[in-house]
Amino acid sequence: MDDSGYEIGFLLRRAHVRASAAFKAALAPLGIDARHFAVLHELVHAPHSQRRLVDLIGSDKSAMVRLVDDLERAGLVSRQVSVQDRRVQVITLTGKGTTTLQAAQESAADVTTVLTEHMPAADRQRLTDLLREFVAGPG
Amino acid sequence: MDDSGYEIGFLLRRAHVRASAAFKAALAPLGIDARHFAVLHELVHAPHSQRRLVDLIGSDKSAMVRLVDDLERAGLVSRQVSVQDRRVQVITLTGKGTTTLQAAQESAADVTTVLTEHMPAADRQRLTDLLREFVAGPG
DNA sequence: TATTGTTATACTCTATAACTATA
DNA sequence: TATAGTTATAGAGTATAACAATA
Numbered sequence: 001m002d003d004s005g006y007e008i009g010f011l012l013r014r015a016h017v018r019a020s021a022a023f024k025a026a027l028a029p030l031g032i033d034a035r036h037f038a039v040l041h042e043l044v045h046a047p048h049s050q051r052r053l054v055d056l057i058g059s060d061k062s063a064m065v066r067l068v069d070d071l072e073r074a075g076l077v078s079r080q081v082s083v084q085d086r087r088v089q090v091i092t093l094t095g096k097g098t099t100t101l102q103a104a105q106e107s108a109a110d111v112t113t114v115l116t117e118h119m120p121a122a123d124r125q126r127l128t129d130l131l132r133e134f135v136a137g138p139g
Numbered sequence: 140m141d142d143s144g145y146e147i148g149f150l151l152r153r154a155h156v157r158a159s160a161a162f163k164a165a166l167a168p169l170g171i172d173a174r175h176f177a178v179l180h181e182l183v184h185a186p187h188s189q190r191r192l193v194d195l196i197g198s199d200k201s202a203m204v205r206l207v208d209d210l211e212r213a214g215l216v217s218r219q220v221s222v223q224d225r226r227v228q229v230i231t232l233t234g235k236g237t238t239t240l241q242a243a244q245e246s247a248a249d250v251t252t253v254l255t256e257h258m259p260a261a262d263r264q265r266l267t268d269l270l271r272e273f274v275a276g277p278g
Numbered sequence: 279t280a281t282t283g284t285t286a287t288a289c290t291c292t293a294t295a296a297c298t299a300t301a
Numbered sequence: 302t303a304t305a306g307t308t309a310t311a312g313a314g315t316a317t318a319a320c321a322a323t324a
């Protein structure tokens with residue numbers, strides 16, 4: 001009985017569950033979860049509108065409002081009305097946000113090491129590359 | 140800026156979101172979702188106790204009660220008290236369950252084809268193998 | 279009219295603990 | 302005492318639609 005035709009679906013679920021539990025535990029001391037981390041990560045190089053963050057992360061706009069609410073309340077980002085388009089809220093990393101992001105990046109890297117330490121380095125790299133290819137889709 | 144140290148976490152999330160949305164849509168006409176499919180899939184070769192299903196799938200016992208409730212209500216599995224241990228409910232695929240599972244397997248295989256048709260076949264196979272390795276963990 | 283962001287709401291899923299019946 | 306299953310409940314996350322402000 002060969003189920004390789006659809007096994008990847010089950011495997012992605014198990015892999016995600018395994019990884020997200022580990023990331024959640026690692027980020028908890030910083031007061032954020034993986035979704036907040038994803039937002040902070042997108043803001044490293046430049047501020048973005050909430051709309052742009054939604055597109056980058058693949059969330060939805062009402063969920064993003066609450067994520068940014070959380071981050072703003074924690075002092076990690078700030079909201080500013082755009083001068084060009086006053087409908088737009090520009091989200092910027094604060095100094096504290098930058099510090100927290102760096103700590104989160106270290107924790108996340110440590111977790112990743114633990115999650116993949118049973119795999120040869122080449123396999124780890126190849127898995128990352130193939131996931132990137134899978135996620136890219138037909139586009 | 141190199142984020143390869145933790146990028147795999149984000150990628151697994153995006154990959155899982157992409158795949159689960161597709162599986163959900165494909166299985167909806169059969170009246171089940173991916174979790175029900177996983178349960179049916181484990182019952183192909185032999186009946187199992189709910190406890191065993193929990194271990195196989197990585198769910199929890201109260202969630203499993205409801206999954207089996209759903210499947211039993213739809214006539215896809217049956218519950219029978221074990222003769223050896225009357226605490227145990229043995230879950231068995233019905234004829235309708237077998238038919239539905241086969242349809243689900245075909246839908247899932249089709250979805251997988253669509254999800255990976257932008258990838259060379261060798262990459263698809265390698266991704267499956269590497270995910271299996273990742274999921275296995277240090278054990 | 280269309281878009282950005284906000285709010286409200288309902289729904290699903292998960293997590294937890296208490297409970298039963300057996301062992 | 303411990304285990305398999307059940308039930309109840311609370312919480313988190315998602316999805317949806319209606320709304321306000323601006324373009």
